Amino acid sequence: MFKTRVTEMFGIEYPILQGPIQWKARAELASAVSNAGGLGILSALTFPTPDELQQEVRKTRAMTDKPFAVNVTLLPTARPVRYEDYFSAAIEEGVGIIETSGRSPEPYMKLLKDAGVKVIHRATRIRDISTGERVGADAVTIQSFEAGGHPGMEDVASLVRIPLAAETIKVPVIAAGGIADARGFIAALALGAEGVLMGTRFLASQECHLHPKIKEWILSAVETDTLIIERSIKNAARVMKTGFSLKILEMEEKGATLEELLPLISGQRSRQSYTSGDVNDAVISIGQAVGLIHDIPSVKEIIDGIVSDARLIAGRLRNMGIHP
Secondary structure: OOOOHHHHHHOOOOOEEEOOOOOOOOHHHHHHHHHOOOEEEEEHHHOOOHHHHHHHHHHHHHHOOOOEEEEEEEOOOOOOOOHHHHHHHHHHOOOOEEEEEEOOOHHHHHHHHHOOOEEEEEEOOHHHHHHHHHOOOOEEEEEOOOOOEOOOOOOOOHHHHHHHHHHHOOOOEEEEOOOOOHHHHHHHHHOOOOEEEEOHHHHOOOOOOOOHHHHHHHHHOOOOOEEEEOHHHOOOEEEEOOHHHHHHHHHHHOOOOHHHHHHHHOHHHHHHHHHHOOOOOOOOEOOHHHHHOOOOOOHHHHHHHHHHHHHHHHHHHHHOOOOO
């Protein structure tokens, strides 16, 4: 049950992928997802150098014998980054699945394809996942408005975006944004996706090294406790609604420049907040699915629960006369 082109392509048991949450998508989380039957993903740019990424790949491989992936986000960074060095580092370590996001992966596709790598390209617009398919991606992930992090500048939610992607793209489509349980999983499959990617749900897991104060915030939050900032600089980001993020929003409304915003939205500041637990000292990415999260189980319990509950939902639909 729940076998799709995604499970077949990547050699995984369930079509459930873990979002590459920067700073948090490390060996412990990625290996736990893979061991539970999904696809764990390391975030390459979490690591200051390609050598450090290689060390994390080795650590992950020591913790799982199942497939896992590496994400390389192709967006401008505060520090100089040679993306090809990160791709090469992952390839040298034998990583067979690489996710790209942000800009088109076209400049790097020959490097990846020559190495026999399976490529997933993630984007927020239909035209961008279409570009990913055109340049050779083996699968695409469509990220919708509900997602934490960068959901794009178009406010289009999953109920519309997923079927549009599925009817436009021939390669497998993976759905991201607003999915945290079996109901979202089944809905995504019904809308035409062949897998799901979850970030916020896996943040709230035992294996995710997130400060207890932030996990407590997640448990107390409702679906309206996020907001979008950075629209003024064309880099919309869904984050926790806190005094800090509301201050940034107020600055944007008053016409703050990029130079004025940068000290407040820097990734390094967020990284420190993940460790300190001070949610009012940085912006912290979180999706609207936070409203669906009421516990902090293990990754295995999350995935087993989704699969078990999805089977119950499928049975309920069959009893209603809805057959696959």
